[in-house]
Amino acid sequence: MKPPKGFETVESAYPIGFEDKIAGRGIIHGGWVQQQLILQHPSVGCFITHCGIGSLSEPMGSQCQVVLMPQAVDQFVNARQMSLELKIGVEVEPSEDDGFFTKEAVQKAISMVMDEGSEVGAEVKANHAKWREFILKDGLEDSYISSFIQSLQQMLE
Numbered sequence: 001m002k003p004p005k006g007f008e009t010v011e012s013a014y015p016i017g018f019e020d021k022i023a024g025r026g027i028i029h030g031g032w033v034q035q036q037l038i039l040q041h042p043s044v045g046c047f048i049t050h051c052g053i054g055s056l057s058e059p060m061g062s063q064c065q066v067v068l069m070p071q072a073v074d075q076f077v078n079a080r081q082m083s084l085e086l087k088i089g090v091e092v093e094p095s096e097d098d099g100f101f102t103k104e105a106v107q108k109a110i111s112m113v114m115d116e117g118s119e120v121g122a123e124v125k126a127n128h129a130k131w132r133e134f135i136l137k138d139g140l141e142d143s144y145i146s147s148f149i150q151s152l153q154q155m156l157e
Contacts, residue, residue, distance in 0.1 A: 093108070
């Protein structure tokens, strides 16, 4: 996480008593982390992302469900592609009043992907599994490079 406006660090923005409340139940870290390793951990079930392109490719290879919360520029396009075209995540609906995300909207999106009986969640999980299988397929990257080299060779002939 990055610090909220008006705060130097994430930790300085915590409400009084917050650290005691989450002790032993969760971690919030304001610096850089190895995101791929965290997403692979079996205790992580849902990933809320700002929809930067790097933050979208990493959960594709994990079993985490994806909640999309775009903040700026290309992130809105990325979120629409992931939610509407690929259907591997659910986008948090911004407030009609001010365009910000409410805690209720975030909770609704998380429930949609995480609740066992959710039809949306079932569809998202199935699509995510298909894309994960494709992305993690052995030789995928090599096939792109080989195809590129073949195309270059054909141009020279």
